[in-house]
Amino acid sequence: MAASSPAFSSRIGFILAAAGSAVGVGNIWGFPTQAASNGGGAFLLVYLVMILALAYPMLVAELTIGRMRQQNPIEALRALSEKPFWRLFGATTGVVALIVLSLILSFYAIVSGWLLAYMLAPLAELLGFPAAARWLTGFSVERNLVMMVLFMLLTIHVIRSGVTKGIERWSTRLMPLLFVLLLGMVIYILTLPGASDGLRMYLTPDFDRVLDPNLIVRAMGQAFFSLSIGAACMMTYGAYLSKHENLPRTAGWVAGLDTSVAFLAGLLILPAMFAAQQLGVEIYAADGSLLSADTLVFNVLPAMFDSMGAAGLWVALAFFALMVIAAITSSISMLEAPVNALREESGQPRSRTAWIVGGLIAGVSAVIIYNFDALFGLVITVTTVYMQPLMGLTFGFMLTWILRQNYLLKALQDGAPDIESSLFWKIWPWYVKFICPILILLVIWRG
Numbered sequence: 309m310a311a312s313s314p315a316f317s318s319r320i321g322f323i324l325a326a327a328g329s330a331v332g333v334g335n336i337w338g339f340p341t342q343a344a345s346n347g348g349g350a351f352l353l354v355y356l357v358m359i360l361a362l363a364y365p366m367l368v369a370e371l372t373i374g375r376m377r378q379q380n381p382i383e384a385l386r387a388l389s390e391k392p393f394w395r396l397f398g399a400t401t402g403v404v405a406l407i408v409l410s411l412i413l414s415f416y417a418i419v420s421g422w423l424l425a426y427m428l429a430p431l432a433e434l435l436g437f438p439a440a441a442r443w444l445t446g447f448s449v450e451r452n453l454v455m456m457v458l459f460m461l462l463t464i465h466v467i468r469s470g471v472t473k474g475i476e477r478w479s480t481r482l483m484p485l486l487f488v489l490l491l492g493m494v495i496y497i498l499t500l501p502g503a504s505d506g507l508r509m510y511l512t513p514d515f516d517r518v519l520d521p522n523l524i525v526r527a528m529g530q531a532f533f534s535l536s537i538g539a540a541c542m543m544t545y546g547a548y549l550s551k552h553e554n555l556p557r558t559a560g561w562v563a564g565l566d567t568s569v570a571f572l573a574g575l576l577i578l579p580a581m582f583a584a585q586q587l588g589v590e591i592y593a594a595d596g597s598l599l600s601a602d603t604l605v606f607n608v609l610p611a612m613f614d615s616m617g618a619a620g621l622w623v624a625l626a627f628f629a630l631m632v633i634a635a636i637t638s639s640i641s642m643l644e645a646p647v648n649a650l651r652e653e654s655g656q657p658r659s660r661t662a663w664i665v666g667g668l669i670a671g672v673s674a675v676i677i678y679n680f681d682a683l684f685g686l687v688i689t690v691t692t693v694y695m696q697p698l699m700g701l702t703f704g705f706m707l708t709w710i711l712r713q714n715y716l717l718k719a720l721q722d723g724a725p726d727i728e729s730s731l732f733w734k735i736w737p738w739y740v741k742f743i744c745p746i747l748i749l750l751v752i753w754r755g
Contacts, residue, residue, distance in 0.1 A: 314471040314648075315378075315548045321472070323558065325479040326371075326545045327565035328637030330535045331486065333419060336634050337605050339570040340577030342530050346523045349513035352574060354524055358531035359567050362747050365740050366537045366700055368559045369707050374546025375555065376719045380649035381405055381540040384547065385703075388711045398710075401702050405540040406646045408695045410665070412539060413642040414672040415687050417463075420635035421455030422606065427628035430621040445610070452677045457670060463639045464666040467647055468659045471548055475640055482633050483565075489630040490569065494576045496623070502586030503579035510578040529751050533692060535566055536641065538700030544645040551722040556732050569634075577609075584612035605631065643669070701748045708741035 316322040343351045377387045385398035425444040432441040443451060466474045497503055517523055536542055549558070581591045589611045609627065613620035643666060650661045676683045707716065716737065720727050727733050 315550065316476050317472045318476075319550075319553060319558065321476040321480055322545065322549050322553070323561045323565070324483045325475050325637075325641070326542065326562045327569075328479045328483050329541045329545060329641030330562060330566035330638075331483070331569045332536075332634050332638030333416070333423070333631065334530070334534055335566065335570040336490075336573040336577075336631055339530055339534065340574045342526055343510065343574050344578055344581060346526055347514050347517040347520075348509035348578065349511055350515070350517040350520075351523060351527055352510065352571070353513045354518060354527040355531055355570075356567070358524075358528045359534075359563060362528055362744060363531040363535045363537060364559065364563045365736060365744055366532070366704060366748075367535050367542060367563055368556055368736065369704050369740050370537060370540075370542040370700075371546035371549065371555055371559055372716070372719055373703060373707055374543035375549050375551065375722070376715075378547045378551075380547065380652045381543045381645065382649055382653065384543060385706060388706050394706075394710050398706060401699070401706070402540070402649070404695075405538075405543075405699045405703075406649055408691050408699060409539045409541065409642055410646050410669050411672065411687055412691045412696070413639060414669050414676060415684060415691075416635070416639060416642065417456050417460050417669065417673050418452060418677060418684070420459045420632070420639060421452060421457075423628055423631040423635055424459050425451060425455045426606065426610070427625065427632050430625040430628075433621055434625075449677055449680075452680075453674060456673050456677065459635070459639070460666055460670045460673070462636060463643050464662050466636070466640045467643050467666070468662045470658060471644075475644060478640070479637060482637055486569070486630060486633045486637070487572075489626060489633070490572050490576065493623075493626060493630060494572055497576055497580045497583060500579070500583035500586070502582045502584075504582075506579035506582035507575070509582075510574050525751060528747060532697065532700065532748070532751060534570060535563060536638070538696040538698070538703065539642070540645045540699070541641040543703070544648060545641065554724040555720055555722075556724065556727070556736075580609060580612060584608055584615075587612055587615040589615065697748050697751050701745055704740050704744055704748075708737055713737065 316325065339355070343355075373384050373388070374381070377384045379387075380402070382399050382402035385402045386395045388398055389395055429441040429444040432438070432444060444455075466478050468474065469477070498507065532538070549555075585591050589608055591608055605627075610624065613624040613627070616623060643662070647658065647661050647665045650656065650665060651658050654661070656664075676687060717728060717733070720733070724730075
């Protein structure tokens with residue numbers, strides 16, 4: 309028999325941990341880059357609409373599946389039906405989702421290792437080790453391997469400590485620190501010459517671009533990935549949530565915090581880009597496209613920090629510390645899901661399963677590093693562009709088409725006994741059943 313799941317000790321612990329899972333490099337790097345490349349304010353407006361139209365309903369669905377059985381995704385999805393075929397289908401879906409999630413973490417750990425290196429580089433400069441700083445910011449197999457391993461060791465350390473002493477404790481420490489650093493960086497960047505141009509671009513929608521199909525699809529994709537939908541992270545965290553909590557309201561808090569970080573990141577990155585341009589850093593090509601879109605935080609912003617003299621080292625340290633915090637709060641949720649599934653299914657101690665799963669994922673990361681040109685982009689495309697939306701689509705299908713509606717209502721009534729008479733219940737089930745699949749398939753098709 310599978311072991312039971314642990315639990316968060318408080319509502320705020322769950323909200324901060326789940327928000328930490330959602331808040332990652334995609335918020336602080338991906339969202340501002342997408343906004344800068346797709347009309348600034350127009351992208352922001354459509355993104356906010358898509359959070360409400362797509363990401364939030366699917367987040368409630370995934371949390372609901374996890375909390376119903378309060379076990380790992382394999383057991384949670386298997387328990388949605390009593391029919392042998394659908395039980396096997398659910399269990400298989402859970403296994404596939406955990407494999408996809410592990411592959412996502414394998415490339416995420418590489419990128420996070422780069423961020424860790426760029427955080428340590430200013431410290432090396434300040435301590436008088438310029439050669440070490442150059443090694444940390446230079447692209448090499450050795451640097452990528454060492455920093456990936458260091459990042460994975462940090463992640464494994466948190467997961468080994470468990471849910472309350474590991475994930476919850478570190479989330480309640482790191483998430484407030486992330487907000488403080490982010491707000492401090494925003495305030496500082498907005499004082500720089502040229503920052504107001506970026507602020508104007510970010511907050512002033514070009515309504516002629518709002519209905520651009522490409523922009524809409526990109527905003528849907530960003531909203532979908534921003535909240536970790538379809539990767540079994542939220543399903544795992546949902547299993548740790550008390551049945552006394554109101555699921556739609558709690559999901560709203562998570563989505564709100566995640567969106568707030570993305571919005572603040574836009575307030576930081578877009579003004580910083582134009583401040584960098586004021587200092588002589590080229591950010592846009594002659595045709596208006598964003599230069600170095602994929603490597604914005606490793607090319608454009610460090611160039612701006614370098615042009616700021618000695619103060620730039622401290623600003624770079626704060627910025628990349630912010631990025632590393634965002635990365636670690638996401639990576640612990642990515643590792644927790646397969647670790648807890650293996651722990652429950654095998655009965656092995658958490659510490660051992662953390663080392664086994666973490667070691668295997670680090671091994672996959674090493675293979676990607678040694679075959680970077682062939683594998684890095686391929687793994688990202690397969691997992692995030694195709695498999696993650698497909699998993700989200702499958703989760704929603706099983707919850708609204710396979711599970712009996714009276715069971716779904718009962719699951720949502722835990723913590724919200726009056727939900728049957730609410731507007732949420734009148735809209736959400738059929739919306740997830742019919743509308744969300746169409747939107748998700750559109751994202752996959754355009755991707």
